[in-house]
Amino acid sequence: MKLLIFRPVLYLLVLGLNWACTEKKATPSRKELIELNLKAGRRLSCGPANPQLGAVQFPVACSAANQADFDLGLKLLHSFEYDEAEKVFAGILYRQPDCRMAYWGVAMSNFHPLWTPPSEPELRKGAAALHLARALPAGPAREAAYLAAVGAYYQDWVTVDHPTRCRRFEQAMEKLAAAYPADREATVFYALALTAAASPADTTYARQKKAGAILSTLYAADPTHPGVVHYLIHAYDTPTLAARALPAARRYAALAPSSAHALHMPSHIFTRLGLWQEGISANLTSVAAAQCYAEQAGLKGHWDEELHGLDYLTYAYLQTGDNARARQQWEYVKGIREVSPVNFKVAYAYAAVPARYVLENKQWPAAARLESHEGRFPWAQYPWQRAMLHFTRLLGAIHTQARPAAHTELQALTRLHEQLLAEKDEYKARQVANQLTMGTAWLRLLEGRQQEALVLMTRAADEEDHTEKHPVTPGEILPARELLADMLLAVHQPAAALTAYEASLRKHPNRLNSVYGAGLAAEQSGDLRKAGHYYRHLLTFARPTGSTRPRCKPLRLSWPGSRPLRGCGRRGVGLPIPGSNAHDRPGRYRCF
Template identity: 65%
Template sequence: MKQPLPYWFLCLPLALLSWSCSEKKATPSRKALNEMNLKAGKVIICGLPDAQFGTVRFPIACPGPAQESFGLGLKLLHSFEYEEAEKVFAGIIRTQPTCAMAYWGVAMSNFHPLWAPPTEAELQKGAKAVAIARALPQLPAREADYLATIAAFYQDWPTVDHRTRCLRFEQATEQLAQKYPDDKEATVFYALALTAAAAPTDTTFTKQKKAGRILAALYPDNLNHPGIVHYLIHAYDTPTLAVRALPAARRYAAVAPSSAHAQHMPSHIFTRLGLWTENIESNLASVAAAQCYAQQAGIKGHWDEELHGLDYLMYAYLQKGENRLARQQWDYLQTIQQVEPLTFKVAYSFAAIPARYLLENRNWPEAATLQSHATDFPWEKFPWQKAIIHFARLMGAAHTHNRPAAQAEVQELRRLQALLLQQKDAYKATQVEIQLTSGLAWLDMQDGKPEQALRRMRAAADLEDRTEKPPVTPGEVLPARELLGDMLLQLHRPNEALAAYEEDLRRHPNRFNGLYGAGLAAGQIGNEAKANRYYQQLLTQASGSTRPELSAARRFLAVHSQPTAASDSPVRYTSYAAHPASR
């Protein structure tokens, strides 16, 4: 067992309020409480009424109604309803300012481990909450340890980077879980900390697998625990692990039906497995809940979570070939002028929704001139998201043989990549590098340099395979390996093209263009069984679509349709939606 945190470490955050460890105060000053600027107001519920957020039991030392309120705050926290959770914990503080765990709740509400790093204001609030709580006299040992754990994250926040502090939080929660092996919440928060501390470049998913094992062991006896169900989805939100989270994904919305986030989060797994109908149902509910929240919260305009759901809807509609419904999402987006708060999710949606529609449909002329309707948006604060627009323009310009326009987009992507490197955000800089390399590869194709084009396109695909997608997106606006398949088909190399499409379908199951490309390549090499399978799967998936690719698939099947041989059974990545057990 690891040694407990040293005494100096436990005391250090108190310096934020100029208190020493020996100066325990019975009641925090009104000035200290006011300086936290705690959220207030009625808890907003935009799912089913009666605050249905699952079942959690966490006894605390605070008397009276604080216990019930703390339980509600904790359930909100487990469903990432951070603003509403803070309201609940703040309400406890206002009536019982000596309730230490309410301050812990405020600090956790401003951490949000799997989202963007806290803002400076959130860090200040969380650090002050921890300092006030730990200055209270006669803290129960367990509550003091919980406070020490979150203090590990807030310690030295002005000078220590976010990832380092996340790793410290992981280590502290591990010690907490080891010290209190019968405390379910300590174990659940350790699993969350593991996933939060995982490096996005680790394709072995070591921490996520460990978190998943911990949560999976708890799941059978805690089917209504919102944290266990929710964090299982996050732990397994990767292509190779997603099927393990399918039961949790299908359960989470029912466990916490009053949570807007619980309506959306299952769609992460549905996207990973290519379950587009379930994805759409999940995000229609999510968007409706977000619209309700904006109205009840008095937000002027739209809540950022609504745009996040719209991006997932756009992606899913495109994979079903539902261009009319996909276009409706873009048209609706263009009516949105004001969003609160202006987060990374807003920037991503403003850029990705129109880019997806044009690139997925290979509408190169319009892609070459794509403009965001949010012209007054602070794009320079979001260079990675801004790069998506320039990638769409680059691909459009390359395919329409507009060399000057393409070169301008290359220069802009290089500038944005350099800016991200300057900001020490190597992960997002790599995402831009993949887009830049892909665009340069297609420029090489237009310049009559096929071998150089293939080298670049393979390099982009290999680099993308080595990095995991960020949670904000359902998927790349165009997967690099799928683009490699397109290039190989254009170069009349269908065997290699089929291999590229099939490899990409393992990472992005049931993508419309991947299925069509695989069918086309298989048909060209005379593998009628595979071509039949991919085309039939596409027609089943996109039965309501009018895209021209489906006419080509039907023509092929009309001539070459034949029973699928037993030895040519559906491969693993196409079997989830069809298997009765998955329903």
């Protein structure tokens, strides 16, 4: 039994010794440090005069003068302020090149487990920093274990894929946390590693639940640790778990107001729970902080974190029916020509903001001619995001009965799917494959092949139910099950449509189109009481004052053999007139 208990410790001691003894011991020269090309300069911060990032304590075997800076770098890491964290760790190395854990900090600053995989320059930098750390004299076994754990991610990065290396990091952090149970940071990073290694196809959320349980215990003891609060939000950023993270979401921004990402991150949970006003407030603050950061940094254009917040902000405005403000965000994004750094988040916002606006409003002619963002953006590097634009144009072409254009967009989606398969990006390839299935389903409906269309659309909804959204995004451009419900309404199967809308709402609460669609489907099914419930519920979060949001005309689809939907005449069917008892007096509606 004792052997079992101490096996992780022995493993890490051996791993640490191997780490420390593989190469000649020497303190890196100034030239070697310069060749790392570390980020440097004044640390930037927007928010309170005295930076507030939460509280951590992580003693390291470096000079006492560098301990406070190391803790600062760690707090920045925990709030995903990676550029600023790297600056802090770089400053430590220039003052003390034999501070082993500062090299660990550089490697972690270039790893960013829950974002898009590191670029080649980032991987080279992280690996080079660890190479220099190996050359140092042996230090504490605990620090060797930390270096070995992140080294497990960087090992063979040229030939081994990112998900496999994330699982390596998870396994190494599990052993580290077991070997040092009193080390809170080891436990926190293990929880982060669990979430980073979780498969989007695992809808049991086994790793996320395990991470959440670990972090919840830590949160009860110390709600001021930025990593504990932040990673709780990520662990529970799923439909069935989001409510568990609501206390952390409502705390994080106040805990770390000096981080633009901390100001934004609560909106992940607010979006999952359909708390649109809280999401809007969070992202308005986050976007302002990101704009401040870009100004302080002297960026030529905008910071990528700003576009990330704008993506979520637009989505929340659309769910409240506030087209005027949603359109403002789109127009603003249109004018953004320079962003630093250019990455996954930027490409996603450029594609998603306009696509969401026209699709949520069912503006099919506009969807059919939607153009990609102007300027010199390298779209060829982002096939998944490009696919969103083609998917939008595909739906627009189908709904305007432009069959040749629809076939052109299907071919474009097919090419992008093949590109993602060639790149071995399984997750994104599956996403585009599902867009192909949905587009084909609606094309079959246009061709009068109703049963085949419903089979394909049901298959797409089932596939999406078994695949989690990417952690960077607010959600799918349009939920597949909501699109299935729209199709069922179009072919006059309101009872089945109601079931589909309600299923979609369990995963996407308070989505305007699903709530409205559920009310309309209930009314057409003759369940006026349930229709009234949904219409009244819509008024609790969607009040489109000063903007138009047509909700009737788009549902009058002209499929072969179709007829106008009941109640969508000149008056239309929409929200109950405030003060009326909709379930008692059907027909007193106004268009929304």
